Amino acid sequence: MADEVRVVIADDADLVTARAEARAMAERLGFPRPDPTLIATAISEIARNIVVHSGGGEIVLKPLEDANRYGLMVIATDAGPGIRDVEAALRDDYSGRGGLGLGLPGARRLMDEFAVVSQTGRGTTITMTMWCKEGQR
Amino acid sequence: MSEMSQNPSRADGPRTTDDPTVAAEQEQLLPQLVAHLREHRSKLREEWVGRIRDAHLLEAMTQQEMAAETTSVYDNYVEVLETGSVEALQHYARDLSERIIPRGVETHEVVGIVLLLRDVLARSLFEKYQRDFSLLNRILDAYEPAANRIANTVAVSFVDERERVIRQQQDAIRELSTPVLPVRERLLILPIIGVLDSERARQLTEQLLAGIRTHRAKVVVIDITGAPDVDTTVANHLVQTVDASRLMGASVIITGLSPTIAQTLVDLGVDLSKIHTMGDLQGGLEEAERQLGYHVTRKDGATTT
Numbered sequence A: 001m002a003d004e005v006r007v008v009i010a011d012d013a014d015l016v017t018a019r020a021e022a023r024a025m026a027e028r029l030g031f032p033r034p035d036p037t038l039i040a041t042a043i044s045e046i047a048r049n050i051v052v053h054s055g056g057g058e059i060v061l062k063p064l065e066d067a068n069r070y071g072l073m074v075i076a077t078d079a080g081p082g083i084r085d086v087e088a089a090l091r092d093d094y095s096g097r098g099g100l101g102l103g104l105p106g107a108r109r110l111m112d113e114f115a116v117v118s119q120t121g122r123g124t125t126i127t128m129t130m131w132c133k134e135g136q137r
Numbered sequence B: 001m002s003e004m005s006q007n008p009s010r011a012d013g014p015r016t017t018d019d020p021t022v023a024a025e026q027e028q029l030l031p032q033l034v035a036h037l038r039e040h041r042s043k044l045r046e047e048w049v050g051r052i053r054d055a056h057l058l059e060a061m062t063q064q065e066m067a068a069e070t071t072s073v074y075d076n077y078v079e080v081l082e083t084g085s086v087e088a089l090q091h092y093a094r095d096l097s098e099r100i101i102p103r104g105v106e107t108h109e110v111v112g113i114v115l116l117l118r119d120v121l122a123r124s125l126f127e128k129y130q131r132d133f134s135l136l137n138r139i140l141d142a143y144e145p146a147a148n149r150i151a152n153t154v155a156v157s158f159v160d161e162r163e164r165v166i167r168q169q170q171d172a173i174r175e176l177s178t179p180v181l182p183v184r185e186r187l188l189i190l191p192i193i194g195v196l197d198s199e200r201a202r203q204l205t206e207q208l209l210a211g212i213r214t215h216r217a218k219v220v221v222i223d224i225t226g227a228p229d230v231d232t233t234v235a236n237h238l239v240q241t242v243d244a245s246r247l248m249g250a251s252v253i254i255t256g257l258s259p260t261i262a263q264t265l266v267d268l269g270v271d272l273s274k275i276h277t278m279g280d281l282q283g284g285l286e287e288a289e290r291q292l293g294y295h296v297t298r299k300d301g302a303t304t305t
Helices: A012-029 A035-054 A103-110 B002-006 B020-039 B041-054 B063-083 B086-103 B107-129 B133-176 B198-215 B232-247 B259-268 B281-292
Strands: A005-009 A057-066 A069-078 A113-119 A123-131 B181-184 B187-193 B219-226 B251-255 B276-278
Touching: A005 A012, A005 A035, A012 A035, A012 A057, A012 A069, A035 A057, A035 A069, A035 A103, A035 A123, A035 B232, A035 B259, A057 A123, A103 A113, A103 A123, A103 B259, B020 B041, B020 B063, B020 B107, B020 B133, B041 B063, B041 B107, B063 B086, B063 B107, B063 B133, B086 B107, B086 B133, B107 B133, B181 B281, B187 B198, B187 B281, B198 B219, B198 B232, B219 B232, B219 B281, B232 B251, B232 B259, B251 B281, B276 B281
Parallel strands: B187 B219, B219 B251, B251 B276
Antiparallel strands: A005 A057, A057 A069, A069 A123, A113 A123, B181 B187
């Protein structure tokens, strides 16, 4: 089983790295198309949030394995201002800064599991997972 | 790096420079040491080359190149040891990087060969002074900090040079990768290739709008076949570019959306219903020609190649 991968997110260039690492790991784990792209795009959304709103953080990619399926878990943490109203941020059309307002809800729709823990003034952790739907590969 | 900070007395200057007699003696030791390295130049250089070969470094070089490079690196190394001048050292390191990077030499190889040379020379000092342990110690006190400084400077300079090359290439790619191409009167093509970050997206919109004005374009085909990732930010840039083009009097057709990207955009919830998309560039061009009233026919009997 592959090891987890950690990507420091500080600017736009790191998004490219995070996306590429996620795509590579998903392909290595055997995710069928278009799943690697969906995972990479979800990471793109939350990594962009980190760059725009908190100035920096990190993303950890973790291969998962249980009795009969494979998965990829993404843990994104930052020490930014936090999200004041997580419920609202997960609704479409909520936008912190002039985007389409689809970042968080979009990422949630792309992945199978999605959880946000945020503390105002302390930072945000987003954990999201995609499971490989082809069972035992 | 951590090894160095744990062991500062080795990386810093000679331990006992505050004692004037010892300092004076050390000034005597360095020329003595340099003379020894010059005297045994060919033997030591060969030994070094052997070690480089054993470590499988610089395998991209031919025998002649290897001989030429190692000779020049050896002589420069000894010269820097002798003069101790920082400028000479930096010049040496920069020169080494500039010559060696275009040959595809990796960072670990450059650092590796410099460390090997350091070790080969240190061994030869051991051999020469093994009878007099305290003299050997003082010789090493003079040699080690100078040798470590060379290794350090070479590594830093190599990385700097590499970063400079990467920056240059990034600028070049930026310049090259957003061409606005007039294909027919009033028809522009904008192929998007590579990752669209905010800076590139901004530049691209600017160039397109300028192109629309210059060429008095009515239709623009933006082809995103070469864009590997489209997330909401990129989609947003596209929507804004389309809106701005429309204000300038040009309609936009987007082509080259892969099935995967189309699916991703739907999952994300991006609304592209206002945007006119066509499957591929050819379809986009045909649609653009239709809108502009062009009618393209093929001559009878023309061969397709």
